[in-house]
Amino acid sequence: MTADYRFLKACRRQQVDRTPVWMMRQAGRYLKEYRALRARHSFLEMCRTPELAAEVTLQPLRRFDFDAAIIFADILLPLPGMGVDLTFAKGEGPVIGNPVRTAADVEALRPLEPDVHVPFLAAAIRMVRRELEDRAPLIGFSGAPFTLASYVLEGGGSKNFVATKTLMYGEPRVWHRFMEKMSDVVVAYLQYQVEAGVQALQLFDSWVGVLSSGDYREFVLPYSTRVLGALEGTVPLIHFGTDTAALLGTMREAGGDVMGVDWRLDLADAWAILGEDVGVQGNLDPITLYAPPEVIEARVARVLQSAGGRAGHIFNLGHGVLPTTPPEHVEVMVEAVHRLSAR
Amino acid sequence: MTADYRFLKACRRQQVDRTPVWMMRQAGRYLKEYRALRARHSFLEMCRTPELAAEVTLQPLRRFDFDAAIIFADILLPLPGMGVDLTFAKGEGPVIGNPVRTAADVEALRPLEPDVHVPFLAAAIRMVRRELEDRAPLIGFSGAPFTLASYVLEGGGSKNFVATKTLMYGEPRVWHRFMEKMSDVVVAYLQYQVEAGVQALQLFDSWVGVLSSGDYREFVLPYSTRVLGALEGTVPLIHFGTDTAALLGTMREAGGDVMGVDWRLDLADAWAILGEDVGVQGNLDPITLYAPPEVIEARVARVLQSAGGRAGHIFNLGHGVLPTTPPEHVEVMVEAVHRLSAR
Numbered sequence: 001m002t003a004d005y006r007f008l009k010a011c012r013r014q015q016v017d018r019t020p021v022w023m024m025r026q027a028g029r030y031l032k033e034y035r036a037l038r039a040r041h042s043f044l045e046m047c048r049t050p051e052l053a054a055e056v057t058l059q060p061l062r063r064f065d066f067d068a069a070i071i072f073a074d075i076l077l078p079l080p081g082m083g084v085d086l087t088f089a090k091g092e093g094p095v096i097g098n099p100v101r102t103a104a105d106v107e108a109l110r111p112l113e114p115d116v117h118v119p120f121l122a123a124a125i126r127m128v129r130r131e132l133e134d135r136a137p138l139i140g141f142s143g144a145p146f147t148l149a150s151y152v153l154e155g156g157g158s159k160n161f162v163a164t165k166t167l168m169y170g171e172p173r174v175w176h177r178f179m180e181k182m183s184d185v186v187v188a189y190l191q192y193q194v195e196a197g198v199q200a201l202q203l204f205d206s207w208v209g210v211l212s213s214g215d216y217r218e219f220v221l222p223y224s225t226r227v228l229g230a231l232e233g234t235v236p237l238i239h240f241g242t243d244t245a246a247l248l249g250t251m252r253e254a255g256g257d258v259m260g261v262d263w264r265l266d267l268a269d270a271w272a273i274l275g276e277d278v279g280v281q282g283n284l285d286p287i288t289l290y291a292p293p294e295v296i297e298a299r300v301a302r303v304l305q306s307a308g309g310r311a312g313h314i315f316n317l318g319h320g321v322l323p324t325t326p327p328e329h330v331e332v333m334v335e336a337v338h339r340l341s342a343r
Numbered sequence: 344m345t346a347d348y349r350f351l352k353a354c355r356r357q358q359v360d361r362t363p364v365w366m367m368r369q370a371g372r373y374l375k376e377y378r379a380l381r382a383r384h385s386f387l388e389m390c391r392t393p394e395l396a397a398e399v400t401l402q403p404l405r406r407f408d409f410d411a412a413i414i415f416a417d418i419l420l421p422l423p424g425m426g427v428d429l430t431f432a433k434g435e436g437p438v439i440g441n442p443v444r445t446a447a448d449v450e451a452l453r454p455l456e457p458d459v460h461v462p463f464l465a466a467a468i469r470m471v472r473r474e475l476e477d478r479a480p481l482i483g484f485s486g487a488p489f490t491l492a493s494y495v496l497e498g499g500g501s502k503n504f505v506a507t508k509t510l511m512y513g514e515p516r517v518w519h520r521f522m523e524k525m526s527d528v529v530v531a532y533l534q535y536q537v538e539a540g541v542q543a544l545q546l547f548d549s550w551v552g553v554l555s556s557g558d559y560r561e562f563v564l565p566y567s568t569r570v571l572g573a574l575e576g577t578v579p580l581i582h583f584g585t586d587t588a589a590l591l592g593t594m595r596e597a598g599g600d601v602m603g604v605d606w607r608l609d610l611a612d613a614w615a616i617l618g619e620d621v622g623v624q625g626n627l628d629p630i631t632l633y634a635p636p637e638v639i640e641a642r643v644a645r646v647l648q649s650a651g652g653r654a655g656h657i658f659n660l661g662h663g664v665l666p667t668t669p670p671e672h673v674e675v676m677v678e679a680v681h682r683l684s685a686r
Contacts, residue, residue: 165630245588246607264589287508
């Protein structure tokens with residue numbers, strides 16, 4: 001059955017009847033059924049309760065004709081097992097109570113034991129697979145070593161990544177040791193999801209675009225390579241970042257069957273940088289979904305045109321859908337992708 | 344005298360004895376002498392009091408061997424004259440009390456009358472020119488139409504530019520009318536600075552990198568072209584943006600003697616995109632200044648190497664210096680630029 005999923009075929013650059021589409025953060029706050037659950041449970045509680053995570057994963061599939069589900073989780077879920085004190089402050093996103101500052105802090109980080117630290121994730125994956133039956137394949141994911149490291153160093157989200165780059169530039173040995181540990185955690189976390197049954201993986205290096213390609217090559221590439229290499233041959237791998245126009249070619253070297261790109265880069269230009277022997281995922285500007293339906297349709301058409309009907313195009317937004325997005329506009333997008341790409 | 348300034352020669356792509364260097368936000372909070380003044384005056388008061396603006400403009404030139412001064416001002420100073428209610432909230436940056444939302448809001452915006460609305464700026468420019476004598480040339484600046492428009496639409500700084508893109512995508516006629524008015528304001532504001540005596544101009548399109556190059560071409564290029572065209576032949580023009588790796592070639596079409604680029608793009612790659620018939624300004628990652636001196640020097644060397652000794656390189660950070668930067672590290676950078684680039 002699996003072999004016939006449009007999404008998985010596109011990951012392998014096989015011809016498909018129409019372009020598959022899913023949406024980063026498709027399980028989330030723009031849906032009122034999500035907000036209804038969220039009103040009664042904290043964000044981490046929702047992640048850690050398999051029944052809730054599974055329910056929220058399935059919500060968008062009930063509404064929209066998406067070609068893939070993605071397990072409801074947060075890229076920071078592997079951190080608490082390492083000894084990182086993670087909370088989600090109201091309206092402020094993740095807060096890390098004990099940011100890493102020193103070599104000793106790095107040494108104190110523990111390896112991830114998925115069975116002990118994130119068993120709820122495997123349980124949620126198994127529940128979703130059971131409920132989805134053959135409706136759509138399920139994607140698992142993790143933050144990439146750099147993006148996870150940046151949260152742990154900054155103590156949360158960041159604008160200028162001062163702590164991250166200060167360690168990287170000023171104490172490269174500590175940086176490399178930190179990234180080694182992060183890579184091991186990410187590998188263990190992703191392998192655990194594959195064992196539980198996800199049918200594809202996305203590695204989110206969401207903030208890597210704050211680096212020059214030279215810094216990426218020196219400080220990040222070895223670790224993303226290690227992670228993607230360890231998972232190669234299991235399930236299709238999507239390698240995603242934003243702001244990557246200057247480093248996409250270098251990112252590609254790390255691996256991935258499909259490269260995710262944001263809306264800044266025209267897909268034809270992305271393929272020109274990457275070469276034709278890789279899939280590309282993207283790349284409608286998420287803000288397009290605030291525009292009237294006819295504008296959404298015209299812009300979907302433009303993305304499809306840039307992809308030029310290539311095997312290996314997976315339609316997505318260039319980054320996650322925003323919480324205030326009108327859900328009926330998501331419907332417009334999904335319908336337009338399928339209709340306009342029908343072969 | 345003017346003709347011999349290293350900075351102005353580089354703007355014209357003439358050979359120089361060593362690479363000129365200045366720093367965006369060089370007049371600012373990382374200097375304790377700035378903070379001492381700021382403790383007694385509000386930010387807008389400092390901008391609007393010629394003696395204070397002139398003093399703050401000169402502070403970094405007393406400390407460091409910078410090759411240019413830049414007038415102390417804010418890119419949002421032209422807004423109040425248009426009828427935009429601008430304040431600076433403590434620690435939160437600019438707040439606009441009456442963001443533009445409708446066509447009627449756009450129509451209500453008034454043209455800028457520099458003599459009435461920003462006379463303090465001309466006064467400050469004249470004072471600085473007098474005090475600088477032949478020490479260094481003085482740069483004036485403005486926000487570009489897009490970047491100014493984004494503040495007016497969002498009501499301040501923004502992460503996702505939802506209001507900006509919603510108007511752009513959903514009501515293109517209103518958008519174009521708004522940008523026409525913004526362009527006229529920016530032209531008047533920059534011409535006023537030239538008349539007062541600035542010897543170069545920088546157009547800050549700081550946030551334009553949130554757009555795809557297709558959107559830039561349709562919604563921004565005509566207006567940046569109009570602005571830069573109106574100023575052509577007066578003083579050298581620097582055209583700056585961040586996150587522009589995917590749209591630098593398109594931005595170049597708008598004009599400018601020098602293109603400013605952030606740290607993401609290697610300078611050799613920037614020139615490959617731009618062609619050799621334009622200057623390039625940049626592009627040390629501002630966070631480099633938090634690293635130890637030997638790292639700063641090595642990274643300055645790398646930027647100079649990427650520039651390859653081309654006539655037309657102006658050394659700068661890739662974006663503004665951050666308030667917590669150690670000033671002694673700025674000294675390290677300036678000294679290294681001059682020493683390592685000496686012909």
